[in-house]
């Protein structure tokens with residue numbers, strides 16, 4: 088499978104210390120016999136140490152060629168009598184980012200990882216891993232096959248295979264527990280969490296941490312251990328330490344992953360593999376690892392998770408229908424940013440900006456709110472700093488209750504109340520106050536960017552930034568370009584997003600942008616299902632079993648029913664008569680009765696008190712629904728989970744196809760990243776568009792046609808023409824959809 092829309096730039100980080108190169112030149116290494124190219128380099132340093140450098144930018148992934156080179160170079164080191172020990176490192180300050188994920192989708196060729204690592208461990212000469220930058224997945228498993236591990240203090244280590252729908256299938260599930268014990272191994276393998284070098288040292292995962300030249304330290308160690316017995320250094324020969332409470336540990340781990348994995352199979356397999364390490368000899372444990380891996384490797388979940396991995400990187404290569412592109416648009420440097428409005432969103436944005444190292448002018452015109460915001464923002468920064476072990480960026484922020492304080496900033500992010508009239512006033516003010524060229528960005532979840540831009544002297548400087556709450560935590564940012572937004576403004580918004588550690592997706596301007604626009608038909612279907620006989624519990628259960636963290640009604644109770652009500656009132660949907668098009672007033676009726684969800688202790692569910700969190704079915708709601716149906720002529724019928732999923736999800740997917748057709752999103756990856764990161768779409772299902780491909784476009788079309796025939800008054804169930812076109816074009820794979828969109832006459 089091909090991922091991504093454009094080839095990425097060579098991200099080789101030339102600036103990072105190339106300590107292997109430096110070290111070779113410092114000690115005068117003998118590279119005359121060196122094997123250049125072939126994705127690994129061999130040289131001899133300090134007379135008797137064979138130095139193997141992985142060379143596969145950008146992350147030295149263990150591709151087939153790298154694996155073959157590594158085997159050849161190890162053989163060479165073993166065959167040279169002068170060589171007494173070996174050091175393995177990675178080029179450009181990165182040890183190894185693991186197996187080459189791109190290879191997983193084609194037939195795997197080249198020597199397999201497992202025997203390669205086994206042979207390494209069996210080596211009669213000591214092998215030291217010199218770990219810099221990252222040692223992840225197969226990269227860490229390679230290091231675990233070495234006899235010693237030296238890490239630079241800034242290295243991150245981990246076994247993140249579970250996040251790709253796999254398990255550490257190159258011996259990681261068997262060696263890690265033997266080295267660090269079952270509790271730590273279980274945690275690291277089932278979560279895929281990266282650890283710092285300091286934590287790795289504490290766990291016993293590495294033997295030595297240095298702040299200086301890692302290769303130098305590794306070579307020094309290699310020289311000192313040359314000729315010594317390796318018996319105790321081969322992890323596979325060690326017994327797995329088994330605490331007396333091991334059974335309870337596994338039981339607890341299994342319950343935890345089943346609870347949090349929401350249907351993902353990889354975390355469960357990870358627990359089973361570590362269990363094998365604890366109970367079986369190494370060779371049998373490896374057999375078990377292999378079997379579990381075989382199931383995962385070909386699973387739809389692994390495909391979905393790997394697709395999402397690449398999609399999250401592909402979205403940075405944005406483009407707009409007018410031809411602006413990531414690689415031809417240059418962002419303008421931004422040093423000073425203003426945030427206008429310090430409500431919940433403004434506070435989160437301020438924190439994220441300060442944490443990104445930018446100077447922030449935080450403006451809130453109400454003095455009392457300003458003081459409160461300052462207190463809350465400082466607390467957030469302090470807590471964040473404590474977690475990271477860094478000083479809080481308190482001095483990055485200047486607070487003001489005067490909007491004039493923004494006069495000299497490079498960029499403003501407006502985050503006032505979500506109301507077009509209020510925002511328009513602020514934009515007119517900003518346009519008058521700010522220095523020429525200041526970018527004016529608006530945090531909105533769906534208002535018209537062009538309408539706001541029209542209030543300013545320079546509409547090309549206006550872009551939307553849809554942050555998700557809490558803005559300093561949530562990874563997703565929708566960057567919304569208007570009709571007149573300049574490519575520089577879009578590039579700058581994308582860059583600021585990246586600086587704030589967000590995954591930014593550039594999308595076009597329409598009501599609700601991508602995320603909220605697709606949510607509308609999904610929510611509508613959920614309401615219609617209640618009218619037709621379902622309960623909130625039934626709908627939520629179906630969606631939660633599918634993998635959503637929360638069903639639509641529990642989520643609505645959490646975020647507050649009044650929010651949607653306000654929007655619907657503003658759009659006059661509440662007061663309008665809906666003749667041709669079905670509209671369910673259920674949400675409005677609940678709001679009219681003061682049932683706003685958790686905050687009022689009543690919503691689609693009942694709670695023990697206002698602010699309570701445990702949702703319980705509410706008999707009042709059930710009888711309310713019965714009366715409502717009776718009054719409006721609905722006859723309740725049995726609705727099953729399959730119908731809930733088909734109606735809610737296919738309607739949402741159909742809107743996704745419309746969005747692609749309208750060129751609001753430039754590819755299905757954009758939609759899928761938005762849904763996984765912003766709307767808790769289960770990651771192991773890839774995203775709505777990927778899921779559509781998995782289900783089969785013909786089936787989605789057929790089902791939409793079926794439901795639309797039954798509900799002709801629900802236009803969102805009418806299959807969109809792009810979906811029809813894709814089916815007519817032979818249902819091309821997801822990475823080819825864009826060709827059909829761009830060329831309507833395409834016959835793939």
Ligand SMILES: CCCCCCC/C=C/C(=O)SCCNC(=O)CCNC(=O)[C@H](O)C(C)(C)COP(=O)(O)OP(=O)(O)OC[C@H]1O[C@@H](n2cnc3c(N)ncnc32)[C@H](O)[C@@H]1OP(=O)(O)O
Pocket residue numbers: 091094095098145146148184185186187188189195200221223224225226247248251253254255256257380384397400401
């Ligand atoms: C039956 C078969 C058995 C097989 C053996 C199975 C055992 C082993 C399995 C594995 O090792 S699976 C891979 C495990 N490793 C990871 O999950 C790490 C993934 N990468 C990252 O987390 C990050 O990329 C990074 C290494 C921390 C670097 O982050 P940074 O922000 O600096 O760069 P990125 O933009 O993320 O990546 C740059 C570029 O590199 C591509 N890439 C990264 N890792 C891999 C990889 N392992 N394989 C292939 N390609 C990789 C990434 O996609 C980016 O390229 P573009 O997508 O932008 O073109």
